[in-house]
Amino acid sequence: MKGSGVEFFRRAVGALLIGLVVAVSGFAQLIPDLVITNADVRTMDARNPRADTIVVAGGRIVAVGKKDSPAWTDGDRTVRIDAGGRLVLPGFDDAHVHFTAIGRQFFSLDLRPAATPAETLAKLEFYTRFLPAGRWILGGGWTAANLPSKEKIDAATRAHPVFLYDATGRNAFANALALKFARIDEATKDPPGGAIERDAAGTPSGILTGAAVGLVRRFAPLDQTDDTAALAETASSYAAAFGVTSVQDMSADDNAELYRRLLQTGKLKTRIYDCASLSEWAKTKRDRPKTDDPFVRQGCLKGIADGDADSTRGLSDEIAAADKAGWQVMVHAIGPRAVAQVLSVFEHVARTNDPRDRRFRVEHAHGFRPADLRRFGNSEIIASVQPALFADAAGRGLDPLRSLIDVKATLAFGSDATMIPIDPLAGIAAAVETNPPRQRLSVEEAVGLYTKGAAFAEFAENEKGVIAPGRFADLVILSDDIFSIPPARIRQTRVLATIVGGRVVYSAD
Ligand SMILES: [Zn+2]
Structure with missing residues (x-):
């Protein structure tokens, strides 16, 4: 950055700090909640691309600069992170997930x-690491060859009851907590037709055979998947471990209220843009909800296109009505006919309804005809692409990303988890390594589509997606500099810490 730019930046930040301080406290000093120093910050903000220090207060970034540039004074509660020169990026925003399915x-x-x-x-x-404390770990498949001692399992699972069948399905293992639930101890007698295995001192070893399996099975839940809050909490913790700070939930389930309750109890670590089903919406045509909650936003409807000419009229009517009511509409389309159908419907509605910033999205936009490439460039329709979903082991199968960028199409990246893992670095690597090589993106471009590109796709580019004063303090610290290592190593890069709203929600150690 040039000298005058630094000066301008300092003054702008200074003005913002003074404004904030005066507005909030009247004191002449800002006390940050979090200060990250000694970082290799890639802001994804073209006006100020590199920095080494980030200052956070009230859940937002208040200053981004070079050492000694942003002035601050630590308070008693200021958390300091020395990033050790590691790469810091805006938190990843996954534009296409099925959130509770991750849990x-x-x-x-x-x-x-x-x-x-x-x-x-x-x-x-x-x-x-990801299941909420108290939730049962259920499953099976152990054998004498792969089962650790009960002591080791107990030490690893202090907060979770464990109940696991062996590979035959006739015997089971229960950890200390599960045995406690079932009130099984030294004094418990073997049931007829079963045995509670014991060590030399008579203490249950956790292994239950025959009818003894039922003593614990009665207490284990048959199905934990109806506990949507626990699924969402698990999904949120899991997403945080991959540096994902925002998701756009394409599932038809309408969980916004549940997500808000999780937020109130401090268990939601992910900002969620929660989309509802377009066809369900068409039955009630309810108004678009207000969407100013910084964590749980609504306002999007997701439909599906099959490319069948018979369905076009109905889809077009639904989208036109939803668009008129102010909703953002996104439609799943895979294959040349389906993508062409959605483009035609979007183009038609954009021509017919009043002009506005509507950001129609084609979800997947996979397998489109070369003749349709320019329709993305000539419109404001967003191609919501999942690079790791469609690339095969040789890096082939992905749509022509470079061509899309060349025609100035608007793109956003996501994973489509749980079709594949939620890992954004896998998506970035797929876009950087795609074949043929002339379709490859730079790391910078790929990261941009997983941060500010995805933020734009959910109307949130003024809140997140870049590291800049005023934006949410959503950040990720990575083990390696993915901009300089060989692309083949991007997938092995680890997330060291994930920060959402200035709070460390995941730490690798
Ligand atoms: Zn999907």
């Missing part, structure tokens, strides 16, 4: 692939 993945633990007790233990520890 549902933790419903059943399959131990069949675990070859050793250490692998079983690692899987159990992984579950305990």
Whole structure:
């Protein structure tokens, strides 16, 4: 950055700080909640692309600058993070997920692939990191070869009852907490046709055979997937572990109220743009909800196009009505006919309804005809693309990303989790390594589409997607500089910390 630019930036930040301080406290000093120093900050903000210090107050970024540039004084509660020179990016915004389904993945633990007790233990520890405390870890597939000792399992699962069948389905293992629920101790007698295995001292070893399995099974929930709050909390913790600070939920389930309750109890770590079903909406045509909550926003409807000419009229009528009512409409389209159909409907509605900033979206936009490429560039329709979803092992199969950018199409990146893992670095790597090479994006472009591009796609580009004063303090610290390492190593890069609204919601250690 040039000298005059720095000066201007300092003055602008100074003015903002003074404005904030005067407005909030009347004191002549700002006390930050969080200060990150010694960071390799890539802001994704073209006006101020690099920095090493970020100052956060009230959940938002208040200053971004070079060492000594933003002035602040620590308070008693100021959290300081020395980033050790690591890369800091805006938190990732995944433009296409099925949110509670991410939590549902933790419903059943399959131990069949675990070859050793250490692998079983690692899987159990992984579950305990994301499942809310108190939730049962259920599943099966253990054998004498891969089951760790009860002591080791108990040490790893202090907050979670564990009940796991063996590979035959006839015997089970229960940890200390599960045995406690079932009131099984030294004094418990074996039931007819079953045995509570014990060690030399007579203490239950956790292994239950035959009819003894039922002693614990009665207390374990058969199905935890109806606990949507727990699913969402699990999904939120899991997303945070991948540096995802915002998601756009494409599931038809309408969970906004539930997400808000989670937020009130401090358990929601993810900002959610919660979309409802277009066809469901068409039955009631309810008004678009107010959407100023910084964590849980609504206002989007998701439809599906099959490319069948018979469905075009109905889809067009629904979209026109929803658009008139102020909703943002996004439609799933895979294949040349479906994408062409959605483009035609969007173009028609945009021509017919009053002009406005509507940001229609084609979800997936996969497999479109070369002849339709320019329709993305010539319109304001957003192509919501999931690079890691469609690329095969050789990096082929992805739509022509470079061509889309060349025609000035508007893009946003996401994962479509749980179709594939929510990991944004896998999506970035897929876009950077796609074949043929002439369709590859730069790391900068790919990160931009997973941050500010996705924020734009949900009408939130003034709140997040770049690291700049006034934006939400949603940040991710990575183990490696993905801008300089070979692209093949991007997938191995780890998330060291995830910060949402100035709060550290995930830490690798
Ligand atoms: Zn999807």
